[in-house]
Amino acid sequence: MSATGAALIDCYNGSSDYGSVITVGAAVQLILKQIRPLSGEEVRILDARERILFENLRAARHVPPFDNSAMDGFAVRWADVERASPDSPTILRVLETVPAGYVAKRRLVRGSAIRIMTGAPVPRGADTIVRVEDTETTGDEVRIRRAEGMGSHFRKAGEDIRSGEVILQRGRKLTAADLGLIASVGKARVKVYRRPTVAIISTGDELLNVEDKPRPGKIVNSNSYTLAAAIAETGAIPRVLGIARDTRKGLVAAFKKALPYDVIVTSGGVSVGDFDFVKEAFADIGVKMHFWRVAQRPGHPMAFGRVGAKPVFGLPGNPVSSTVSFLLYARPALLKMMGHQKLFLPVAQATLEHEIHKRHRLKEFIRCRIRREDGQLFVSSTGTQSSGVLRSLSLAEGLIVAHEEQELLTKGSQVPVLVLDYHDQLQAELGF
Secondary structure (H helix, E strand, O other): OOHHHHHHHOOOOOOOOOOOEEOHHHHHHHHHHHOOOOOEEEEEHHHOOOOEEOOOEEOOOOEOOOOEEOOOEEEEOHHHHOOOOOOOOEEEEEEEEEOOOOOOOOOOOOOEEEEEOOOOEOOOOOOEEEEHHHEEEEOOEEEEOOOOOOOOOEEOOOOOEOOOOEEEOOOOEOOHHHHHHHHHOOOOEEEEEOOOEEEEEEEOOOEEOOOOOOOOOOEEOOHHHHHHHHHHHHOOEEEEEEEEOOOHHHHHHHHHHHOOOOEEEEEOOOOOOOOOOHHHHHHHOOOEEEEOEEOEEOOOOOEEEEEOOEEEEEEOOOHHHHHHHHHHHHHHHHHHHOOOOOOOOOEEEEEEOOOEEOOOOOEEEEEEEEEEEOOEEEEEEOOOOOOOOHHHHHOOOEEEEEOOOOOEEOOOOEEEEEEOOOOHHHHHHHOO
C-alpha cells in the first residue's frame, strides 16, 4: 500500500477473521490483496482519455516524419547567405513556392532560394531557413538581409520522436496531450486496461423506484443512483439491476443475475435484523466472505467477499453509510482493477473550527465543509452526522478522519481530511 494510502486510512493492525470486527486499515489491505487488474482491450483514441495504458507504446515512425520548416520564409544554402546583412543583402533567385502539405519540385542550387511555409518539407539542397521578416521580395528575386545561422528554423525528421522509441509507459493515465501524441505516430487505436462492469442491487421491502407513487412506510431507493454515479466517476461501468426484496429466495434470484458482471455491489441487508438475509443469500450463490463488520462510523455493517475471483461488496443500507463505505473500499478496488496507481482519495491537514465528540474505539468519518483563508485550510461539520441524512454528504467537501482512540476533537486542533474526489474545483484550489 502506498504512503498516501497509509496516511489516508492510518492502517492499524486488525483481525480479518470471518464475522469479527476489523479496523479500516485491515479491511482496505485485505480487499486490495484480493484485487487484480483486468485484462487489456483496444479502443479508439478518443475513447482512451483518462484510461490506463496497458502496455508500453512505441512509435512506428519519426515525428516529424521529414525535415521541415519551423517558419514561413525561404529555404536557402548557408554558403549563399552567411555574409548577408541589412547594408549588404544577398540577392537570390526564387525557384518556386512550397505550401505546407506539398513537396518542392526543384532542387536548390547555388544562388537560388525556395519560398517555404511552416511545416512544409525542406527542399533538397537546402540547409537553412531564413525568416520572411528578414527578407524583401521583388519579382522572382529575394533580398536576404539577415540569416541567423546554419540550420536555423530547420526541424529535423525525428526531432520530437524517433521510430521505435517508447513514447508512453505502461500504467500511464492518458491525457489529452497523450492522445495527440498517439495520433502523431499514426496509431488509431490503443490498448488500455478494461473497465469493470459493476452490478448494483439495492435490497429492502421498504424501497420504491424513483418513478413509483409514494406509499405509506416506503422510501425511494436513492442508493442505486448515488452508487451508479460514484462508480461512473471512477471510470467503471455501472449496471443498475433494481431492487431485491427481503426474502432469501428473492435475494438469491437477484444476486444470480449479477454474476455475469465483474463486480457485485449491494446495499442494505448486511446488519443483524430479523429480515437481513443477505448473508445467507451470498452463501447460496457461492460467495466466500472475508468480513462483515468494520470498526467505523458511518458504515459499521460493511461486508466484503468473493465469488470466484469476482469481488462482492455488501454495503450498508443507510445512504451515507453506503456512500462512505463505497469511497473507502469499493472505489480503490475498482481503480486497481483498471490499472490505476493512485487509488485513494487525497488527504489534507486542516484546522477544526469547533469541537466534535465521537465514540471511542470507532474510526469516524465526519462530513465537513472546507474553506481556505490566508493559505490555511479550515473545516467544520455539515451538521447532523446521522447516516440517513444524505444532504449532509451532498453539502460535504471532505470527511474529517477521527481515529479510534479519540473521544473529543478540540477546536483549533489539526485534523486529517479526506477530500472528496467529485469536488473538482476545490481539489484544484488545494493543489491535488
